[in-house]
Amino acid sequence: MMRQAHKRSQLRTRAVVAAAALLLGGGGTAVIAQHASAGASRDTGGQDTGRTSPGAGGAAATGATTLACPDVGDKLRDVPAPARIAVSRGLSELDAQVARAYERITAGQDGAAAPGAVLDELKAKRAGTIGRINDSLKTDGANPGPAAVEPAALSGCRARQVGTAAVDDSSRDLAPRLGARGRPGGPSRADFADIRTAPRRNGQSTRPGGSTGTFTSVCGRNENGHFNPDNVIVTPGVRNGAHHLHDYVGNKSTDAFSTDASLAAAGTTCVNGDKSSHYWPVLRVLDGKAAPDANAPGGGHDGNMGTVLRPTSVTLQFKGSPVSKVTAMPRFLRIITGDAKALTNGVANANASWSCEGFENRQLKDKYPICPKGADVVRTFAFQNCWDGRNTDSANHRTHVAFARPDGSCPRGFRAVPQLVQRITYDVPAGVPFAVDSFPEQLHKPVTDHGDFINVMSERLMSEATSCVNGGRTC
Template sequence: MMRQAHKRSKLRTRAVVAAAALLLGGGGTAIVANHASAGSAGDTGRSEQQNTAPAAMTISCPDVGDRLENVPAAAQPAVSQGLSQLDAQVARAYGRLTGAGHDTGGHDSGHDAGGGHGSSGQDGAAGAGAVLGDLQQQRTETIGRISGSVRAAGNGPAGSGADGLTGLSRCTTREVSTAAADDSSRPLSSRLGDRGMPGGPSRADFADIRKAPAAKRTPATGRAGSTGTFTTVCGRNENGHFNPDNVIVTPGVRNGAHHMHDYVGNKSTDAFSTDASLAAAGTTCTNGDKSTHYWPVLRVLNGKAAPDAKAPGGGNDGNMGTVLRPSSVTLQFRGSPVTKVTAMPRFLRIITGDAKALTNGLANANASWSCTGFENRQLKDKYPICPDGSDVVRTFAFQNCWDGRGTDSANHRTHVAFARADGSCPRGFRAVPQLVQRITYDVPAGVPFAVDSFPEQLHKPVTDHGDFINVMPDALMAKAVSCINSGRTC
């Protein structure tokens, strides 16, 4: 838990900050002096530098994957490779811009040879114009290959969305403010400072949960509603199932996520999983549920090198620090306030939240952070500072309406939707059991933490997201629906 930190000596403050800066990669040592100043200045004696409006620089690019409308099966391998290449290109450009020099492990992710223009980042930050020019050229080539593969595998461009991708190659730089709105997170200053650590997070990314607004009330359940719950117990990844793959978004590509995932449930899930392999695999769930649940790992920024500090998904992709194991994981399915739910189809895939919400905007963001004992208060764009004795809580409430057709869609979003404010599903959708993943962590006292992310997303809390593939046997799903519709707790 993020408890109130005790006062530390100036010497220890400088040592911790220096270690964290070095841990997080190139460029960190340039701002160590500012961190040390922030940690040692009194409340009435802050430096002039702290009173300016600090900002971090990032790169914002249109999300090609989110614009896909139709991906024929024959085109999926090329599309997966292309999307992973686009992510790696942005990461390399961000490294050039900041001098961080992240190694994105090109041979593992299928990165194209066109991404090598000054990508090492060893000579410090490069000019924004040159970086963006090279990036646009690389993206134009890669997007062209994605579009070509979709057209070649389908019946021409009509309805595929392939032609509409060609205008998505241009990226921009943008500043992200790291100024905290108040001093609620001052105990973090000795570890973070106002500007934070290279690549994030900053003091502005933390807030006292006791000052967070109360969560919005859910619609009252009507007579036709479904009030039961079904809980599946799958452990908390005691078996150490980690990888940086994303079988939903980039199937067939190693390190397709460019950040590390924590898994519970299906024991076999990786980039090359198929419906058949998932159905044949073992599970950590106690009731025979073979579903796949995964989310980005949470790390404490304590200056200690993790085993993946030089590996894809870890340090090579800008994700550093010690991986925290969850204290608990609860997987619960809930009903609808206005109607009965129908069964999810087997192999339904759902992503909730947006790993690129910092640059994409909040349209698909669904992060929710809190603390045990304070879950009537939720933070969407801040990490919580929890009182002593309280654990950090991540909650993912998944989309609860399905279009009744496919188990996935080209952008992995349009086949499912959230219920409207009154609890009803949008037209053309039907209510299905709503999965709620709740994960808790005992975060060491006074130590900052962050979720794994793409480098240019700066480890912002708003980028948190969860993934789910339903591999329940049909009989078990029928039991879950019966429990929910009859108002029972199962």
Template sequence: MLIGATALLLGGGGLAAYATTALAGNNTPDAAAGHAQHTASAFTLSCPDVGERLRQVPRSAKLPVSKGLSALDKQVHDAYHSMMSGSSGGSGGGSVLNRLQTKREKTIKMMVSAIAKDAKRPGYLLKMSGCTMKPVNEGAGEGGNDSTKSVQDGWYQGQDPNQTQGQDQGQSQDPGQAQSQDPGQGQDQNGGQQQGQPGGPSPDDFVDINNVQPNADAPPFAAPKGGNASTGTFTTECGRNEDGHFNSDNVIVTPGVSNGAHHTHDYVGNKATDAFADDNKLAQSDTTCDNGDQSTHYWPVLRKLDGNAEQKPGAAQDANVGTTLTPATVTLTFRGSQSGEVRAMPRFLKIITGDAKAFTNGTKNANASWSCTGFEDRQLKDKYPLCPQGSQVVRTFAFQNCWNGRDIDSGNHRDHMAFSDQNGNCPQGFEAVPQLVQRITYDVPQGNSFAVDSFPEQLHKPVTDHGDFINVMPDNLMSQAVECINDGRECS
């Protein structure tokens, strides 16, 4: 016998707790009053990432696919909110998942039909409508909670993440066997997971940088050294977004759709960047960069967890609460290859690094690095750093540095780029290009006081951080950068 299902809000609406009450066939009043064994765990929603599986999206299907991807994210958001608010119709997680699957099936079918008009029909996407419930204490995948492991020349230095990071190994619980417990029966309202911030982060997502052992031979922004390496760097100064260029669009993943990111992005560089900025518009735009570089750089904002609920898309309407923090510094550096010279990036090359859904997808594409100024030999992947007084929080994104030589983008926005191995060697068919490193620092209040914007079901986990780049450098400026890098000089 299972108790009736109701949703339990943890810490102001952050997590859903579902518990199974095993009465062992005993339906006596004493048993019903609580003389039963209770087991509880907090869950979030985990859905297959349709965007990651896209391979070929013809021009005619780009807008329908953008709308579809944004709709899928909104559907998960709504289902998660329903689970949190207790509006699941009295039947717990099962009804939420069933309704979500029905909506996803319809959206995915629309996307498949749009693609099939001018490309091979991606029927495999139709198998990706079902979602599961993931325990929030499961981590982001094998090794996902080991922040202090040695990374050496690993994911942030340019090594293929597939060689060092595992897939999500957790087994999600059957929602039909997980019913929510009445909070009046003695369950800890915080569940040991959440303290006051809707949707995360958890106190367990933070670690004192003083307790982290050095795990990096060199900080992730350092240039390669020795041997055949191209040891130069080219730095472009584009400010700290003093102009307040924010929106919740994603021009790479969901072009043509407002609020396609469902979280707020912080921009420097090209002033025209929004969901409707095509290559021509970007090429004609002004820039915040002092060398005329019109490239677009963006990343999710970092928020101070002060409860400021700004009611607009990308903010509180998408479960991102808190005052936006302005970076203290933004440094954009292109560096060379460990194995030899680099060649120019093509104009309008688009690159995404990291994974906004890494908590449920697993860590295959996770590539954000967290640290503190003065401690950058200690790099964290899945924890936020607690920095000592006077030290700033550091976010670093070292982008893919190998290009397939043909495409400026790909269906999933990843396949045209790759990471070199630790010796700087690109995969077969790829060649080395300047590696962009975005390094952003922040002054934050002491304590567990900040979090990155995320999709609500990702719980604002640090492993979901990510950076985006569109190369709009004029060709002559890119040539200067390549020459500088290959000559071993430091230029800007």
């Protein structure tokens, strides 16, 4: 216990140094930024390419180190109810193990451990934790159940270099003051782009038989200050299961220990009585100021520093299908959109959308937007809009829902439900860098943005929402 506290205190110390460096406007004090070695490209978003590229003026490209580990939770296909808390604790421990290993490898020139030794130790620890997860999944006294995962295939991790090249010349004058190499632990200047350079997107037309209405729940901007670093969907029963701070609107009680019954009994910030829970990682300005959670789990304890921004607006809207009517969502349906580990997992489940007010026909997936003066930053989460018709959740929290196909129809075996779109806006001070909270090794990359939803509407209210959507009305 003392050793873990010491490791976390090192992370907090380096984060404070990083924040101070921002005030000086320099990138030379970066603790984990380093010259990229062979095997990392100039700016690949963390993809190994087997070659190096020159940076500005012929200098070597710069990069930051991260750890890429197989996502055990994504491999789960069935978790019996009695095993859920044990599995949840195991998954959270895997995250903590990666964070501690990342801390050791990126501790700075004087304190960094040899990567090979750290990775070997991490592999052994992960194998043990995965083994305990399998033990909790056993269907009898001897044999693992069908949901068991393979420790040998999932325990090994590798260090990777993530490009931190400077922004292109067209955006250089607008780029936040991050210095040439960015901020220790992310983001870098390469993570920002002028929204006016983003490609335009075309809207999808509605066919005959489609549903064109909308239903909106007005739930405020978290004026009551409901924050915690829990994630009741992914790691129920575990405090700080997210390792980053979540912003909540709607249900007033949501935390790691929430149940269907407690959510249904709680109050809500929504004016129509909708008790659904909506949450997402907070956005912070990297202004060098100490936040109230600078030493707390989910905050500085996990490498998330800076001032938390309160949204200027939050819109929670349900939309229809362009090709069919929608059916009501079941109560207590849980949906996650996006991937908090997209930097190391890849973008298969990524669903980040960043833009600016007045420019929302342009969306950025892997960049933070540089907005024109007076335009708020916009985060948009368009959730999966097809449901399997049976389950309110799944072992990996993904396979019970799906996105519609490009033509708007649902995959075989799925039916269309009202599509939730969370839209959050922020008044970000001009020229000041900002970033979303993340797991430490995800480097605060914009592609890791994600949203969460638990439907706690009453059947009457969900019926009203479905009727509005199918009837082409605005409610």
